[in-house]
Amino acid sequence: MNFIEAASDHYNYWIAVIVMMIGLYGVIAKRNIVKQAISLGLFQTGIFLLYISMAVVFTPDGKMGEAPVKHSERLAADVLSVAGPVYDNPLPHVLMLTAIVVSVSILAVALAIIVNIKRCYGTVEEDEILDIEAQGLLDGPDTKSNREKAGALV
Amino acid sequence: MIDSIPALMVVLPLMAGVITVFTGKGDKPWAWATAITGIVFAMSIALLAEVTAHGPVTYNFGNWPSQYGIAYTIDAMNGFVLFVVSLIAAVTTYYSRLSVKDEIPNDRLHIFYALWLLTICGLLGITITGDTFNVYVLLEISSLTLYALIAMGYRRDRRALTASLRYVILGSVGASFLLLGIGYLMMITGTLNMVDMHDRLQVLIHNDEYSRTIMVAYAFLLVGLSLKLALFPLHMWLPNAYTYAPSAVTGLVAATATKVAVYMTIRFLFGIFGRDFSFGAVESSDVLLTCAGLGVLYTGIQAARQNNVKSVLAWSSLGQIGYIVIGFSLNNENGLTGSVVHILNHALIKGGMFLALGCVAYRLGGTRLTHLKGLGRKMPWTMAAFTAGGLGLIGFPLTGGFIGKWYIGLGALDAGNWLILVVIMLGSLLAVIYVFRVVYAIYFGEAEPDSVHATEAPASMVVCTWILIGMSLVCGLWSEWSVDLAANAAKAMLAGFGGAH
Amino acid sequence: MKNMEDQVVLRVFSKIMIPFIIIFGFYVITHGELGPGGGFQGGVILASAFILYGLVFGKDQLAEAAPPRVVEGLAAFGVLLYSGVGAWCLLAGGNFLDYSYIIPPAEGAVIPHLDGGAEIWGMILVEYGVGITVCTVMITVYNMITEEAEA
Amino acid sequence: MLNLLVIDGVLLFLVTITALAVIEMRNLFAVTMLTGVYSLLMAAVWTNMHAVDVAFTEAAVGAGISTILILGTLVHVGVKERRREKSLNLSALLIVTLTGGALIYGTLDMPAFGDPEAPVQTHRFQKLFDQNVGKVPVTDTHHVEAVAHGAEQHGGEQHGAHEDEFHGHVYNTVTSLLADYRSFDTMFETAVILSAGLSMIMLLRRRSDEEIEAATQRTERVDPDTIKTERMDPKTTQTVRVDSPPGSDSSGADKKLAAEIAEAVDSAEQIQHDAPEETDKGDQV
Structure with missing residues (x-):
């Protein structure tokens, strides 16, 4: 299989992989935790793209399939037993609806934790957080005086 | 009603968790959660008995055929894990009353217990389900609620927040890898049902079709699951998360979350891909053994260097996960039996020890080594439980921890892998060091001014601790029943999916 | 947020828009069987009406229109409605979430309601469960993320 | 087909550029706006691929709720990202390249994009789409043997399954799958949302009503x-x-x-x- 053929067959998957990897790079490389949470969202969206690409179908004469919403023609075709239009597969769509919901839930929880980190550490930069932790100043409970001390360090 | 037990196992904690939001203040949420987890535990026993007596059980949701809808399939393997999870859930929930009141703002107890029950629902669901995408959704339920529960440790130590955030990031990446793997498999098999996927995959593997896609799917599933079960190089999220979580949460998580991930790994490797592929076509055995073996040694050393006792136990958990992974990577019956029985014993031991530390935290507000000094005289029962658990961690004969290691060792002998035996020995030696370092402080240390006024923890907490530790001792002394169950499970897994072949 | 209360155009325009957004939200939930949409999308649209109200008129006004306790209770109620439908089917004799048992079957029928009427009822109820939860959780999320920085 | 593919290609190109910009921008406010743009572009891609429900959800969630969420967070944490790291993190790049390489390697054996003969389009798809799967009689669901492997032996059907007359009652097959065939998943999806909401309350609510009252009196x-x-x-x-x-x-x-x-x-x-x-x-x- 030569490269051109592979690329024309799978370019959609490849772009999905590229988008995923941009997100993953952000998760690993970025030191700002808000940015990490957003990058995580990009990563997951890439996966959604992969799944949705899976559902697409072309007819033999080169047309794109139709959205998996049955029209009355389809029903008529069933009754008359003529070949109706070709439809995309709805199953990946369903799965991705669920996954989108999950991803926004993760974003919400991550941001809730980040807001608390900002309160307690006074910063949202990972290396500064690590500095503060390395100094052992956070070994205490979450109190106002402790919070102010952490904030003063930044 | 007995027919509906598979569904109720998961649906009951879900509905009960949601109802908890309405239960109001005080002890009511706790009482409600305790009742529910008790019922779930009873149901898990009934289910395990049914599965042991009559073979696998299938439950189709909405009465759709399992290949089209979602089905639960319970065999000897996940029946056993369900039993472990619901046992730990029941005990830790009963234990949690005072500890949680102490560590969580009291106006949010109902929300805490709602999340708690949803976590349990997720963990049970992952174990019981027969649908790969359902695994992902339930994994996210249990993880999401755990993120929040762990983060709530920030009232006592603010590092809980960063620990929790790291868990969010790595846990989500792991789950996403899982989703990717499932996507690749779905693309070439066209199905999500585990049994169906297994059948289709075997045909594909046999015909050598889509081999690269299957390989990559396998790799991503394995990496994702390894992240979730905290296999050695991917363990970074675990120690701090366990250390800074509220005591009761640590007890629940440490005993169940990674065990469920281990179960999923076994299910994917043996059940879906089949052992011929997992340990034949791809040489995952060597990779897994190397990671787990190095992990056992590295985490043992780390555990011996920690000053917070919770952190010692967290690192030791990683080592014990290493043993479990070694067991099933040996790909023979003894090894797998050892893994499965160690899932039970380690859950009991580690759960019990974390609960004991919860008692200490309740009395002293912390679990650093200095807190525990000289506590042997002040809190005799709690510390006795801790010590007994510690012996189990070492794998002292006649304790529960010994049985698993024994069978894993037998498996290593069967596989002719002497190096693994050496690793197990060295790991136990390290365990001796880190356990006795703490035990020495408990019985021979001079009490710090902090702990002069400490007294024995409340009876309800000590009793729960002792239930788990006592069960682990019982499993060590009378090991037949647990080993029989585990051997059944191992046979079922080695035979392919659900033992139906 | 304070400044927004002086913006007459915003206030008047959003007051006009909000009822339409709410109607559209319900339309999307109910119409999910026929076209794109469903409980989740409709729920988000419904929530956006409340969030718009909160943005323009302030959090206190929003708390008056949608008291946080009620909102949180409804969030739990949505999931209960969903799982309750499932449990109802279970009690009626089917498996969990077998909608054909929503309307109790005739005596001795092996599989009831094959015409799909009961299925439609089940799906609509379930979609409303999703919609209620999504809408109220989104409002809660908005409430919580805009909680004062320092208490 | 060609014009659709061209639109697809252009949109995907824009998506990739936007994703890069999201990662590289340092002003978090701009990043938030770009995330919204990214979501809308994604929604367009999915509309183009006929995943209308998904596009609808992405537009509502990605461009709507997520943006509000991130903006609300930025109020607390500030909009500037500090420049501490090097512009390119090589070890991260290596990990990403390896992971991406593995994923692309895995796609090489896949069915081509839009292949009507792909397993996902042929295996078990038609019955789901036509909504005539047929239910298992309730008395049969608990039988212990034969279910697991009965499928292939019984001509792809579980034995005892009845032909369904539910045929075509729901036009939107996505809804029928979401709310009926896989409704158990959707129930947990709702539970995920609820747990996210509960987690937010748990982590972010500062004080209970009584506490606020008591606090103002001091x-x-x-x-x-x-x-x-x-x-x-x-x-x-x-x-x-x-x-x-x-x-x-x-x-x-x-x-x-x-x-x-x-x-x-x-x-x-x-x-x-x-x-x-x-x-x-x-x-x-």
Whole structure:
């Protein structure tokens, strides 16, 4: 299989992989935790793209399939037993609806934790957080005086 | 009603968790959660008995055929894990009353217990389900609620927040890898049902079709699951998360979350891909053994260097996960039996020890080594439980921890892998060091001014601790029943999916 | 947020828009069987009406229109409605979430309601469960993320 | 087909560029806006691929709720990302390249994009789409043998399954799958949303109503946690725990205690500062 053929067959998957990897790079490389949470969202969206690409179908004469919403023609075709239009597969769509919901839930929880980190550490930069932790100043409970001390360090 | 037990196992904690939001203040949420987890535990026993007596059980949701809808399939393997999870859930929930009141703002107890029950629902669901995408959704339920529960440790130590955030990031990446793997498999098999996927995959593997896609799917599933079960190089999220979580949460998580991930790994490797592929076509055995073996040694050393006792136990958990992974990577019956029985014993031991530390935290507000000094005289029962658990961690004969290691060792002998035996020995030696370092402080240390006024923890907490530790001792002394169950499970897994072949 | 209360155009325009957004939200939930949409999308649209109200008129006004306790209770109620439908089917004799048992079957029928009427009822109820939860959780999320920085 | 593919290609190109910009921009406010743009572009891609429900959801969630969420967070954490790291993190790039390479390697064997003969389009798809799967009689669901492997042996159908007359009653097959065939998944999806909401309440609600009331009555606020979880003086810890649940009392004693505790914590921190080897060596990544 030569490269051109592979690329024309799978370019959609490849772009999905590229988008995923941009997100993953952000998760690993970025030191700002808000940015990490957003990058995580990009990563997951890439996966959604992969799944949705899976559902697409072309007819033999080169047309794109139709959205998996049955029209009355389809029903008529069933009754008359003529070949109706070709439809995309709805199953990946369903799965991705669920996954989108999950991803926004993760974003919400991550941001809730980040807001608390900002309160307690006074910063949202990972290396500064690590500095503060390395100094052992956070070994205490979450109190106002402790919070102010952490904030003063930044 | 007995027919509906598979569904109720998961649906009951879900509905009960949601109802908890309405239960109001005080002890009511706790009482409600305790009742529910008790019922779930009873149901898990009934289910395990049914599965042991009559073979696998299938439950189709909405009465759709399992290949089209979602089905639960319970065999000897996940029946056993369900039993472990619901046992730990029941005990830790009963234990949690005072500890949680102490560590969580009291106006949010109902929300805490709602999340708690949803976590349990997720963990049970992952174990019981027969649908790969359902695994992902339930994994996210249990993880999401755990993120929040762990983060709530920030009232006592603010590092809980960063620990929790790291868990969010790595846990989500792991789950996403899982989703990717499932996507690749779905693309070439066209199905999500585990049994169906297994059948289709075997045909594909046999015909050598889509081999690269299957390989990559396998790799991503394995990496994702390894992240979730905290296999050695991917363990970074675990120690701090366990250390800074509220005591009761640590007890629940440490005993169940990674065990469920281990179960999923076994299910994917043996059940879906089949052992011929997992340990034949791809040489995952060597990779897994190397990671787990190095992990056992590295985490043992780390555990011996920690000053917070919770952190010692967290690192030791990683080592014990290493043993479990070694067991099933040996790909023979003894090894797998050892893994499965160690899932039970380690859950009991580690759960019990974390609960004991919860008692200490309740009395002293912390679990650093200095807190525990000289506590042997002040809190005799709690510390006795801790010590007994510690012996189990070492794998002292006649304790529960010994049985698993024994069978894993037998498996290593069967596989002719002497190096693994050496690793197990060295790991136990390290365990001796880190356990006795703490035990020495408990019985021979001079009490710090902090702990002069400490007294024995409340009876309800000590009793729960002792239930788990006592069960682990019982499993060590009378090991037949647990080993029989585990051997059944191992046979079922080695035979392919659900033992139906 | 304070400044927004002086913006007459915003206030008047959003007051006009909000009822339409709410109607559209319900339309999307109910119409999910026929076209794109469903409980989740409709729920988000419904929530956006409340969030718009909160943005323009302030959090206190929003708390008056949608008291946080009620909102949180409804969030739990949505999931209960969903799982309750499932449990109802279970009690009626089917498996969990077998909608054909929503309307109790005739005596001795092996599989009831094959015409799909009961299925439609089940799906609509379930979609409303999703919609209620999504809408109220989104409002809660908005409430919580805009909680004062320092208490 | 060609024009659709061209639109697809252009949109995907834009998506990739936007994703890069999201990662590289340093002003978090701009990043938030770009995330919204990214979501809308994604929604367009999915509309183009006929995933209308998904596109609808992505537009509502990605461009709507997520944006509000991130903006709300930015109010708390500020909009500037500090420049500490190098512009390119090589080890991260290596990991990403390897992972991406593996994924692309895996796609090489896949069915081509849009292949109607792909397993996902042929295996079990038609019955789901036509909504004539047929239910298993309830008496058969618990039978122990034969279900697991009955499928292939019984001509792809579980034995005893009845032909369904539910045929075509729901036009939107996505809904029928979501709310009926896989409704059990959707139930947990709803539960995920609920747990996210509950987690937010758990983590972000500052005080209960009563506490806020009590707090406004005091001249100077004393954090109830200070009293409850301080660790230098166990005697006070216990008496406070027994006698006064947090937030219920307000007196001079509170303030005095808090001052003492602050001092004690100070000294403790001083000690730890002087002797860093005493501090916890939790793994820090």
